[in-house]
Amino acid sequence: MRALAGPTRRPRGRHRPAAALIPAIHPRGKNVGGLLRYLFGPGKREEHRDPHLVAAWSGPTQLQSLEPPRTPSGRHDIRELARLLEQPVRAGRNPPQKPVWHASIRNHITDRTLTDAQWAHIAAEIVAAVGIAPHGDPDAVRWIAIRHADDHIHIVATLVRQNGETVWAWNERLKAQAAARDLEERYGLYRVGPVDHTSHRRPSSAEQSKAERQRRAEIPRDRLRREVRAAAAAAVDETDFFSGLRAAGVLVRLRHSTVTPDEVTGYAVGLPDHHTAAGDTVWYGGGRLAPDLTLPQLRRRWHPVRGTAPRTRRPETRARQRANAFRRAAAATRNAAGQFARSEANDDTSALAYSAADVLTSTARAFEGRRGGPLTEAADTFDRAAREASRRRRGFSRPAIELRAMSRLIAVVGRLTDDHDTAAALQLVLQMAMLADNLADLRESQQRFHQARAARLAADQLRTIKGRPTTVGHQPATSPAAYYSTTARAPRAHTA
Structure with missing residues (x-):
């Protein structure tokens, strides 16, 4: 399941990959009534369908009495429910300034539709895991779980126990995520691995809104x-x-x-x-x-790269220099793919992954320039798979150093201009797809599932880069842009 986020639009249509059961812990608030009016209301875009309670602090037998009644206009009257949730806060000895705790949980698009009872169990496990409502604690905080769509719920709680003591929840995000891993396995849902600290920081909703207001392309x-x-x-x-x-x-x-x-x-x-x-x-x-x-x-x-990029041995046209650079990089990538297939995790494979990511980044820039495109997207995805969670020093083998040199060389020779260098670059792209498959196997053996999925996705993206297959004797199309007119697929390769 993935964290629930509001419906926002991002410039350039960059896709945010779906994750599995990862609760989103929202900023704490002051007004529980306002939050309930929104959750039981129609939503910003009429997306709230049949909002109703699936769980509460008082147990399943009291759900019907807690359910907000409908007014003649068809809206829910949340005043009594808000009063009951606020009651411990008003009677508390030292209530916090922002006592309203809010989390949301969404399941993966490939998961089956869960029942209300299953969502109720998930909600109870989450509030128990974060420590605000432990199982069997009669004085725990008051909380409810609201469902208004097939694929997600919201949990609302007030952070004062019924004996008047304030709950100071700590590390609730990590605790909720740990509980979510167990729930994914229990219900047979789409699973993700534990947090590995390799993902880059995503733009916030404020950054996205500002970019839209300023009509930025990215x-x-x-x-x-x-x-x-x-x-x-x-x-x-x-x-x-x-x-x-x-x-x-x-x-x-x-x-x-x-x-x-x-x-x-x-x-x-x-x-x-x-x-x-x-x-x-x-x-x-x-x-x-x-x-x-x-x-x-x-x-x-x-560290291992010194001096300028390697040079070709004899004078050549710039296009032929580019073609030779991509051919050399394709050969180095093929060797690296074989090394991934034969190796287990070590510093050498770590350096190889980083170096391969650099080669793909330089290739994407040579293909698509600064504006980016599908190959740039694939390079971004591969980069996530290549990162190391730890900050230990990486040992650079000769293949890793060779790949880094190829990255520098591709950057030096510049943008693609004709059929020869484009055909050679596409061969490199296909070799990168094979390397990404082998990197995915390595990440799975390490149980780094986030990165394994990123590597698989990068391999698929690279195989489906729109272009003509290049084979011996094949005459390419008339321009690099023409290679985006059809679909080329590379064979999967898991061994040398």
Whole structure:
């Protein structure tokens, strides 16, 4: 099940993958009556159908008496239910300023429709797990669970126990997620793995709304993350990295050590046209874009790469240079895919995954430029699968160093221009699909299911990149854009 989010639209149609039973713990509030009026009302877009209680603190026998009656106009009268929920707060010895606790839970699109009794059990397990209403505690807080659609419920509680003591819920998100993992297994629902801290931070609803108001083609956080990743994939060190960002029109602010002023310890990036209401630039540190884009993490990635990109041995046209670069990268990717198939998790495979992500990022930029497209989406997905949850230092083998060099070379040779370099780039894309399959197998063996699914999705995205298959003797279409007119599929490969 995935966390319930309000109906928001995101520029550029970037899809947010569905997760499984992960309760969304909303900010605490003051007005339980207002929240109940919304939950029992029609919703913002008439999406609330047949709102009704499925569970409450008093048990199933009292549900009918707690159910808000309908008024002659057809609306629910929530005043008595709100009074009962607020009663312990009004009588409490030291009630919190924001006593209203609200969570929502949605099940995965592939799950069966659960019954009211099943949702009631899920709600009771969640409030018990977070510690606000332990099983068998007669003095626990008052809470209710409301269902107004097939696929989700809302839980509303007031954080004062019936004996007058305030409940100070701590770490309720982690506790609720742990309970959700057990419930997924118990009910045979779509399962996700435990939190692995590899996902990047998603734009908030405020960021999305601001982007819509300003008619931006893309949310600034997403654009900056893509620019930073492309610059990191093309760079050999931090000087090269910052130069690449500035060349792309990104503002860069360096953070210096307070002990050694000449030492750079971090950075932040912004867009020239993205400001606060006061007119100040909105800055994003690397860690606010993705966990592997902090400066220390990037330095570990660049460690084995020194000097300039490798050069071709004889003078060639720029298009032929590009074609040769992609062929070399495809060969290196094929070797890396075989190594994934033969290896278990270790520092070497970790470095290989990062290096492969850099190659795919540079390839997407060569194909689609700064505006992005389906290959850029696939590169973003693969990047999630490649990240390491820990911050240990990665050991770089020769294949990983070779892939990093190929990433730099692809960035240096520039955008695709004709049939020869496009055909060679598509061969690399197909090899990347094979590597993503093998990475998915490795992540599954590690029980890192979030990343395994990301790798599978990236492999599927790469196979379905719209383009013509390129084989020996095949004459490609007349332009790189023509390769997006049909669908090419690569064979799955799990062994060398």
